[in-house]
Amino acid sequence: MAEVLVVVEAAPATGVKKVTLELLTIARALGEPSAVVLGAPGAATAVQDKLAEFGARTIYAVQSEDLDAYLVAPKATALADLITAVSPAAVLLAASQEGKEIAGRLAIKLGNGILTDVVGLDASGVATQLAFAGSTVVKSRVTKGIPLVTLRPNSVTPVPAPASPVLENVAVEVAENDKLARVLNRVAERKGSRPELTEASIVVSGGRGVGSADNFKLVEELADLVGGAVGASRAAVDSGFYPHQFQVGQTGKTVSPQLYLALGISGAIQHRAGMQTSKTIVAVNKDDEAPIFELADFGVVGDLFKVVPRATEAIRERRG
Amino acid sequence: MKIVVLVKQVPDSGAERTLRGDDNTVDRGSADNVINEMDEYAIEEALRIRERAGGEVVVLTVGPERAGESIRKALSMGPDSAVHVTDEAVRGSCAVGTSKVLAAAISQINPDLIVCGAESTDARGQLIPHMIAERLGIAALTGARKLTVDGPALTIERQTEDGYEVVSAAMPAVVSVWDTINEPRYPSFKGIMAAKKKPVATRSLADLGVPAAEVGFDGATSVVVEHGKRPPRQAGNKITDSGDGGVKLVEFLASEKLV
Ligand SMILES: Cc1cc2nc3c(=O)[nH]c(=O)nc-3n(C[C@H](O)[C@H](O)[C@H](O)COP(=O)(O)OP(=O)(O)OC[C@H]3O[C@@H](n4cnc5c(N)ncnc54)[C@H](O)[C@@H]3O)c2cc1C
Ligand SMILES: Cc1cc2nc3c(=O)[nH]c(=O)nc-3n(C[C@H](O)[C@H](O)[C@H](O)COP(=O)(O)OP(=O)(O)OC[C@H]3O[C@@H](n4cnc5c(N)ncnc54)[C@H](O)[C@@H]3O)c2cc1C
Numbered sequence: 001m002a003e004v005l006v007v008v009e010a011a012p013a014t015g016v017k018k019v020t021l022e023l024l025t026i027a028r029a030l031g032e033p034s035a036v037v038l039g040a041p042g043a044a045t046a047v048q049d050k051l052a053e054f055g056a057r058t059i060y061a062v063q064s065e066d067l068d069a070y071l072v073a074p075k076a077t078a079l080a081d082l083i084t085a086v087s088p089a090a091v092l093l094a095a096s097q098e099g100k101e102i103a104g105r106l107a108i109k110l111g112n113g114i115l116t117d118v119v120g121l122d123a124s125g126v127a128t129q130l131a132f133a134g135s136t137v138v139k140s141r142v143t144k145g146i147p148l149v150t151l152r153p154n155s156v157t158p159v160p161a162p163a164s165p166v167l168e169n170v171a172v173e174v175a176e177n178d179k180l181a182r183v184l185n186r187v188a189e190r191k192g193s194r195p196e197l198t199e200a201s202i203v204v205s206g207g208r209g210v211g212s213a214d215n216f217k218l219v220e221e222l223a224d225l226v227g228g229a230v231g232a233s234r235a236a237v238d239s240g241f242y243p244h245q246f247q248v249g250q251t252g253k254t255v256s257p258q259l260y261l262a263l264g265i266s267g268a269i270q271h272r273a274g275m276q277t278s279k280t281i282v283a284v285n286k287d288d289e290a291p292i293f294e295l296a297d298f299g300v301v302g303d304l305f306k307v308v309p310r311a312t313e314a315i316r317e318r319r320g
Numbered sequence: 321m322k323i324v325v326l327v328k329q330v331p332d333s334g335a336e337r338t339l340r341g342d343d344n345t346v347d348r349g350s351a352d353n354v355i356n357e358m359d360e361y362a363i364e365e366a367l368r369i370r371e372r373a374g375g376e377v378v379v380l381t382v383g384p385e386r387a388g389e390s391i392r393k394a395l396s397m398g399p400d401s402a403v404h405v406t407d408e409a410v411r412g413s414c415a416v417g418t419s420k421v422l423a424a425a426i427s428q429i430n431p432d433l434i435v436c437g438a439e440s441t442d443a444r445g446q447l448i449p450h451m452i453a454e455r456l457g458i459a460a461l462t463g464a465r466k467l468t469v470d471g472p473a474l475t476i477e478r479q480t481e482d483g484y485e486v487v488s489a490a491m492p493a494v495v496s497v498w499d500t501i502n503e504p505r506y507p508s509f510k511g512i513m514a515a516k517k518k519p520v521a522t523r524s525l526a527d528l529g530v531p532a533a534e535v536g537f538d539g540a541t542s543v544v545v546e547h548g549k550r551p552p553r554q555a556g557n558k559i560t561d562s563g564d565g566g567v568k569l570v571e572f573l574a575s576e577k578l579v
Binding site for chain 2: 116117126133188198250273282300312
């Protein structure tokens with residue numbers, strides 16, 4: 001069976017990202033999954049066990065300090081070289097900023113088509129995309145080269161399939177022309193131990209109705225209680241209540257969790273663009289006419305400052 | 321300094337958008353077409369650089385004739401001139417093809433700096449900036465929420481999942497920006513009047529030396545097999561809080577095994 005390359009994404013604190021496990025799960029339907037770790041020396045051994053658990057047959061350790069020291073260009077070149085060497089049946093990446101950027105460069109290098117933000121990929125290489133705020137389903141296919149796709153997180157359920165992968169070290173030498181954008185510093189901003197927004201199975205979001213940055217504690221408390229991530233509407237972000245990287249919507253993140261809780265969010269079309277493919281939507285809003293109720297599976301018309309603390313308390317009571 | 325700003329015309333994200341039944345492209349005929357919102361932030365950033373360092377700002381758009389309306393709107397904010405690449409053979413381009421046309425047009429203008437939006441609101445590919453950089457062999461600094469220009473040196477704060485990265489490069493380079501980078505100005509009446517007289521050069525594929533067979537439907541590297549509308553979500557149960565709303569909410573979550 002032909003190899004399918006899965007480009008691994010991992011975070012230092014939390015390890016292999018869930019979307020990578022989704023990719024390995026999809027890859028098994030297309031061929032033999034091989035995981036590609038692009039990073040500094042030691043990156044591959046750190047994630048080896050998890051990749052084995054989800055069925056990687058081979059782990060390509062493409063490691064060099066230079067891969068971390070510059071923005072995506074060296075990673076794209078190293079990946080293109082690997083693709084040329086192993087002729088895979090498909091190449092799968094996460095639809096993260098970096099995943100899309102690597103894939104974009106790869107498409108140009110290889111003269112290959114690219115499908116971004118797919119939510120599904122079948123064995124014949126036909127991908128499903130949800131366009132225009134999730135209102136339109138598009139089936140598409142690469143016609144030049146192999147399927148090169150980026151997958152939106154939370155599109156499939158990762159299924160373990162233990163394997164004993166071979167670790168293959170791949171030599172890299174980074175060309176000067178890939179060293180044009182140097183990363184000088186990486187700065188983490190507050191998030192606590194919460195899951196990443198696009199990967200979380202529960203997202204609790206606050207809108208303008210939350211009223212202040214301080215009041216967002218209410219949103220955070222509920223999120224932490226249910227193990228969720230915190231999101232925000234653009235109005236909440238623009239008002240300085242919450243940082244921009246947590247914005248959900250047309251110009252923010254697209255999330256597709258099991259549960260999306262919208263607190264004090266009206267449900268403007270641009271907000272819906274980022275959350276309407278969530279499995280279950282629950283809304284709390286004091287305006288009976290708020291459009292968010294049109295798509296909520298459960299809605300509470302009421303003051304969030306009364307409803308949310310009571311809900312938080314009720315969850316604690318349930319847990320005893 | 322010569323700065324090119326990439327401006328894409330897109331269907332308004334606040335209204336219903338559809339793909340055409342005949343050729344699977346965006347239905348622009350029925351849509352209210354606007355400047356891709358993120359590109360207004362790119363224009364603003366370019367104007368601020370010009371204000372500090374001098375030089376000129378050129379708007380570059382690849383799109384149908386009607387994209388000219390968006391070019392005039394862009395010019396009314398303050399750029400000096402525009403290049404509009406319009407050619408029937410560009411229709412149906414994938415991102416690979418679009419980046420080829422953009423890169424060819426950029427080469428002709430030969431700028432020091434290219435500023436664009438981080439993503440478009442219709443396709444949301446986030447592909448074009450790195451594709452152009454790859455084609456031109458120049459640096460790409462993408463996802464900027466802050467940009468500092470110091471002589472030929474560029475430094476950005478790149479927004480990431482859990483914070484930001486400080487990334488630097490020398491010009492020539494492509495910089496893509498998020499909407500956190502600045503607050504775009506509104507066109508003044510004077511700006512709107514002035515925009516009517518600003519030069520807009522129209523270019524065909526032949527003018528750029530791009531073979532028509534390499535872009536558009538003919539050169540596309542991917543194809544839409546089919547598309548359809550998803551049924552809209554249905555509203556579920558809605559209750560009015562009379563003291564027990566929070567408890568009812570949790571009961572619902574429990575019934576769905578979500579808590
Ligand atoms: C091009 C473009 C892109 C955009 N991108 C995004 C995007 O990515 N994400 C996004 O979110 N928006 C986006 N927007 C903005 C969007 O149109 C809305 O303005 C925004 O979503 C409104 O946020 P909100 O619901 O928090 O605020 P509002 O619309 O002001 O709603 C606040 C809600 O809170 C309720 N409320 C107030 N107090 C309480 C209380 N005590 N208890 C309960 N409820 C209360 C009110 O009834 C109201 O419904 C975009 C707009 C444009 C033009
Ligand atoms: C719903 C939908 C899905 C699509 N999916 C794919 C896909 O999976 N693969 C694929 O190859 N193509 C796809 N396309 C086609 C692709 O969107 C176009 O080729 C597009 O012009 C470039 O990609 P983008 O809009 O995603 O750019 P992005 O990379 O998201 O845009 C970044 C910036 O580049 C600049 N820019 C982009 N296009 C232009 C332009 N025409 N003129 C001037 N500046 C521009 C703008 O400054 C913009 O802010 C899709 C199109 C649609 C409508």
